[in-house]
Amino acid sequence: MRVLVQPEPFDAAALTQGFGAGAGAVVTFTGLVRGDDGLTALEIEHYPGMTERALSEHAQAAAERFGLSDVLVVHRHGRIAVGEPIMIVATAARHRRAAFDAADFLMDWLKSRAPFWKREIGAQGPRGWVAAKDEDEAALNRW
Template structure:
């Protein structure tokens, strides 16, 4: 398992290649990358805050739970913080497993939990000011299937 909470951008292709090349015994690698999206057309930036130490511990716990539920060969989670512009990558999850079902399910599980339970706070900044991003009912509904 590799977990990184960082302000610096990451190279999706390089991270995927590094992850896949380090996995043994896997027949499937699944990746997902979250991107800052500008639904309103007026987003200047998103600021993401977290508490160092607490955030890594919470994410490690989510990864351990995924590893206990599915037969995973490896997991990678990268999550950024700081000021990000529209179109920038916020985070990446990669899972490796002997079979694609476990890799897909674990990646989706990790995404649902990272989106709604990982201790990050997001503020959208636009021309009209800044606003904290509230939890969405759809994210809570997604968690219930697990």
């Protein structure tokens, strides 16, 4: 299991090379910053130590719940421009359903509960902090 919180961009192919060797299924998801409504960047803040601990605990819970052989979670912080990767989740399991469900479970938690604070940046500067969305809460409640 590997959990990283970092400001620098990552290479998804390099991170996942050899990931899940021996598993029957590997699922990866990479999230990108969208340019909705004139957004130019996101600014993400976190508390070092607390964030990594929370992500590690949740990744371990996913590994146990879905019988994963490996988990990778990388999430960036700082200023991230539209089109850049913000995070990657990879799961490895014996069977595809467990790998897909675990990746979905991790993503739902990351969207709703991970200790990150996101502020939208537009052409005129900072717009405000991103609030939790009802659909993200509903997605998390299914688990």
